[in-house]
Amino acid sequence: MNPxxxxxxxxxxxxxxxDIQRLCGRTEAEEAKISFPxxxxxxxxxxxxRLAFVRRNSVRNNxxxxxxxxxxxxxxxxxxxxxxxxxxxxxxxxxxxxxxxxEALLNDWYAGRMGKRQKxxxxxxxxxxxxxxxxxxxxxLDWLWDMRCRQHLYELSSSEFEFYSxxxxxxxxxxxxxxxxxxxxxxxx
Numbered sequence: 149m150n151p152x153x154x155x156x157x158x159x160x161x162x163x164x165x166x167d168i169q170r171l172c173g174r175t176e177a178e179e180a181k182i183s184f185p186x187x188x189x190x191x192x193x194x195x196x197x198r199l200a201f202v203r204r205n206s207v208r209n210n211x212x213x214x215x216x217x218x219x220x221x222x223x224x225x226x227x228x229x230x231x232x233x234x235x236x237x238x239x240x241x242x243x244x245x246x247x248x249x250x251e252a253l254l255n256d257w258y259a260g261r262m263g264k265r266q267k268x269x270x271x272x273x274x275x276x277x278x279x280x281x282x283x284x285x286x287x288x289l290d291w292l293w294d295m296r297c298r299q300h301l302y303e304l305s306s307s308e309f310e311f312y313s314x315x316x317x318x319x320x321x322x323x324x325x326x327x328x329x330x331x332x333x334x335x336x337x
Contacts, residue, residue: 168182184220185227189216189220192212195211195212195215195216198332199211200335201331201334204256207255211249214245217245221238221241221245222242225238225242225314236313237312239313240298240312242317243295244299246296246324247292247296249324250289250292250323250327253331254268254271254275255271257271257275258274268290272290280334281326281330285323285327288319288323288326291319292319292323295316295320
């Protein structure tokens with residue numbers, strides 16, 4: 149990776165995209181569509197392989213598809229200079245997406261052993277009790293769930309202005325990655 153070459157390419161791409169935006173504004177124009185870069189989004193098939201421990205095929209598929217959406221969000225965060233409230237709301241969308249993934253994983257993992265109406269935190273507590281995760285990861289997953297629950301706009305008592313950060317997205321991704329690793333290890337044992 150040559151930083152100078154990347155800087156030049158990014159500047160050229162930015163100029164061309166700005167030209168397209170200047171010409172089209174918010175109007176939808178088929179001829180103005182740019183190709184989304186191939187190779188960044190992990191395919192549903194690869195995701196399903198990593199999710200082999202998920203019992204129900206429909207849950208495995210839906211998690212894989214949801215993680216494709218997460219990859220699109222992640223690409224925008226990593227490859228654009230999106231800033232301010234727009235960036236914060238994209239981080240919020242990442243947290244909601246990853247929170248939904250964890251919720252589905254835990255519901256599937258404890259299907260038949262814990263009732264469907266059990267609270268999220270009851271499931272993370274059970275993961276600790278069962279020796280699958282430690283209290284540190286439980287805290288991270290519970291934090292992610294709290295952030296995910298901020299989706300209910302009518303329940304928010306404070307402003308979301310400058311509430312989210314890229315560090316939140318990274319923290320959530322690390323927690324989900326650690327959970328996936330632990331569930332895979334337990335299922336493989």
